[in-house]
């Protein structure tokens with residue numbers, strides 16, 4: 001693994017009125033890894049994503065992406081830097097086809113000017129061919145051939161999640177932010193999602209930063225996990241170590257005493 005982090009967060013804090021949504025959070029995401037944020041509801045995970053996407057402004061702290069300070073980049077400049085994201089609630093053009101959604105997603109990579117587009121100059125034709133090639137590569141990778149010309153609105157929820165993933169990949173990101181990729185999926189679809197994430201990392205070399213609640217998926221695909229609670233970092237390390245960390249168990253289930261009292265009735269029921 002390369003020694004330079006792709007994404008670096010230092011002492012990030014965000015305050016919304018009286019709520020300290022993110023409290024002095026620091027972490028590095030290394031190139032090629034799958035790094036996952038976990039934590040109970042309201043822990044601050046989505047706020048961290050919104051800081052990286054530049055939707056929110058940090059109250060204090062710094063973000064760097066590929067050695068560049070992110071704090072000064074406007075929200076519309078983030079994708080062009082090589083950061084793509086999916087959302088907890090899918091955000092696609094419902095009345096367009098899968099292919100059209102992917103072509104729109106790809107469009108931000110285009111470097112051709114309006115004039116050259118109007119005149120359909122050779123560089124525009126080249127860019128068009130390259131766009132098609134990339135979109136078809138993503139369709140093949142995520143096995144979407146069957147849905148290429150289908151309207152998004154008519155697709156099952158699980159397929160729409162994969163289309164959203166595909167659209168993010170069409171921008172050829174270096175960092176992919178996945179906000180709860182398993183939300184709304186059944187067990188089988190969640191298993192498929194784990195394979196897609198592993199394929200994306202292996203075949204495209206894309207670094208993944210994910211927020212996820214499903215611990216099965218987290219354990220399967222993550223290299224490292226950062227657990228948060230009430231805005232602050234609780235634990236950082238390999239998935240199994242973080243999940244068994246007493247502070248993490250307590251944050252999810254209440255105090256250690258609460259956990260013990262939850263267990264007792266079941267033990268008694270067994271005797």
Ligand SMILES: Nc1ncnc2c1ncn2[C@@H]1O[C@H](COP(=O)(O)OP(=O)(O)OP(=O)(O)O)[C@@H](O)[C@H]1O
Pocket residue numbers: 016019020021039040041042043044045046047048
């Ligand atoms: N725009 C906002 N204005 C005010 N408070 C906010 C805003 N966004 C988030 N918060 C608050 O910040 C805290 C952290 O919220 P956040 O959505 O980041 O948590 P989360 O860990 O992503 O939770 P979940 O797992 O439920 O999505 C919560 O108390 C939330 O109410």
